[in-house]
Amino acid sequence: MVFMGDRATLLETGRFVQHRVHRSDSVMNAAFGVAAAENSETTEATDITEIIGTTETAETVGCAATVESAESAGSTGSAGAVEAAENPETPESLETRESPESAESEARHRRAADAGDTASMSVLGALLLRRGDLDGAESYLRAATADGDRAAANNLGVLLHQRGYTDDAAGWWRIAAVAGSAAAAHALGRHYRERGDEPGAEYWLRQSAEQGHALGAYALADLLEHRSDVGAERWLRAAAEQGHREAAYRLARMLDRNTADDPHDAFGRPGLGPGPGAGAAGRPGAAARSAVRSDDGPMAGPATGRVGEAEQWYRQAAARGHRRAALHLGAILEQRGEPKEAGRWYLISAKAGEARAACALGFLLRDAGDEESAAVWWLRAAQEGDGNAANALGALHAARGEQQTAERWYRAAMDAGDVNGAYNLGLLCAAQDRTPQAEQWYRRAAYAGHREAANALAVLLLQAGDATGAEPWFSKAAEAGSVDAAFNLGILYAGRDEDRTALVWYERAAAAGHTEAALQVGMALLHRGEEHAAERHLRCAAGGGSAEAAFRLAGVLDSRQPPPGPPALGEPMPEKTECEEWYERAAEQGHRRAQVRVGMLAAARGDVDSAARWYREAAEAGSRNGAFNLGLLLAREGSEREAALWWSRAANDGHGRAALRLALLAARRGELAEGQRWCARAVELGPAEVAERAARLREALHQELTA
DSSP states (O other): OTTSSSSOOOOOOOOOOOSOOOOOOSOOOTTHHHHHHHOOOOOOOOOOOOSTTSOOOOSOOSOSSOOOOOOOTTOTTOTTOOOOOOOTTOGGGGSOOOSHHHHHHHHHHHHHHHTTOHHHHHHHHHHHHHHTOHHHHHHHHHHHHHTTOHHHHHHHHHHHHHTTOHHHHHHHHHHHHHTTOHHHHHHHHHHHHHTTOHHHHHHHHHHHHHTTOHHHHHHHHHHHHHTTOTTHHHHHHHHHHTTOHHHHHHHHHHHHHHHSOOOOOSSSSTTSSOOTTOSOTTOTTOOOOOOOOTTTSOOOOOSSHHHHHHHHHHHHHHHTTOHHHHHHHHHHHHHTTOHHHHHHHHHHHHHTTOHHHHHHHHHHHHHTTOHHHHHHHHHHHHHTTOHHHHHHHHHHHHHTTOHHHHHHHHHHHHHTTOTHHHHHHHHHHHHTTOHHHHHHHHHHHHHTTOHHHHHHHHHHHHHTTOHHHHHHHHHHHHHTTOHHHHHHHHHHHHHTTOHHHHHHHHHHHHHTTOHHHHHHHHHHHHHHTOHHHHHHHHHHHHHTTOHHHHHHHHHHHHTTSOOOOOOOTTOOOOOOOHHHHHHHHHHHTTOHHHHHHHHHHHHHHTOHHHHHHHHHHHHHTTOHHHHHHHHHHHHHTTOHHHHHHHHHHHHHTTOHHHHHHHHHHHHHTTOHHHHHHHHHHHHHHOOHHHHHHHHHHHHHHHHHHHO
């Protein structure tokens, strides 16, 4: 079918991509680095796994228990005991401050403990335990425990656990937990979980959490989340509200996952390929951002509802030094159009050792026009194994024409597990006309699930004449969400005259915003007579920049209105209609037929200057109708010689009416033989009406010559 695929060409994706999802449309103020430097906040990196997608290590590492302070003097075993939990975010609480006051306090407690005071024995034992003096602490803790001190029983359990006597430690934790120690209940719950006894772990962790113990609430949430229990959110929130930064981060992640759709950029697997518009098509080395893995990548959405709440928790965790929370907070701010603030958090996270934040910071700097600084951060991230950053460096060097360096970085990205590296290697080889190598890399990326690589591979196969081999790759890429592949499938089926199937794929691509596909659908609907449905698709395509769609949309609108007549004497020139505006948009993009039509509408309004300008542009671009109409306009203005030049050009290009005009002009000048020649040309070119008139004129000229 001629109306589908006639103007469509295969789209070979030419994007050098990096593995990243969010994107900022505004340019970042390069001074954000100064703002970040002024931030006096120190960041303590949490000991968490760096690899994307791995379960994060909890902040409560090391000992499974919490050191409790002794109960207040004189109230041994009472409910009013003071129990201070160890906060892993404040490591200074693990140490005894060697200040004059603490030394004096220790001496006072030592005298009282040696005199048999239970509370002082418990306090002194906890102090020595924090200092690491296990031998000195044990005697005091055992003595206080013998007198029924609950905090001492918990701390004795901590001491025994550090020495490797886990069963003995659990016995003392049980005693303290039964006596009401939330810290001991937390330690006992962790002990049972390590042993694989989840019911026992849940019981004691719940006891701890319900007493308001932050670490107990976090550990319980971790257990429930592992079982996909909806109650996990409640306890994460409880821990976060008490300042537990890992709980705040994980709560934010949970809220994020519940409100954002996971991107699926590969064949049913998240995050392996670029999203639509991931780069600058056809420009080798165009660095772009594409999806990160959904299990641990920055996920930003509208700052409303639960997503807005997620941002608040990210901010709380980031302010307490959580580097991944700072990364996610930066991603949200960048997507919201606040690059300066986003850059500040990226910088904090990057300085704390987060490679992905360093990569994101590089993108912000690149967007601000500072490629050199961007390269520094990309290099730092790439050296830490970030494939996204390696791809960005490859694209940067490819854009500079440094092909070997670009290839080295793309290989580094591939070695880091980023399939975009193989795809980019394919693009690099294709740009150098190394087709076999390009096919090899495309195939490798396509087998790994990269949809745009599958599309590019199919294009290569189709260009080599292997339509049978190309079709399944087009299909896989299209089913995985590649808009270009869906459009290319439409072209493939249209070329086989399978119009119905072609239209299905064109419609799928058009629904995803593909301009040329929307044009093809609009043309097909026009052919069916479904004008209103066609108009909708043509408007989409025209709005996307298609000159042909703008011309055809103008034609649809033009058919609905009566032809304009010349304005009456004294009346103002009528305003341009929407139809003419679309014609003009197409004409400004160089569409020759639209230029002729704009000229005709301008002439009908009496705007001769505009008409002449558009006719001339069309004629100079090769339009025979433009040349003919320009000749008519010039002839009316008395410039017959120039008019004849344009008519000659049009007639030589096959315009019958132009040939007839030249014959009439020659006849008026008495150039009868020339007139006969142009008459013969007009008869040959037609149309029928012109051929008939030219034949009569030729006969008359013949009689004149033979008279």
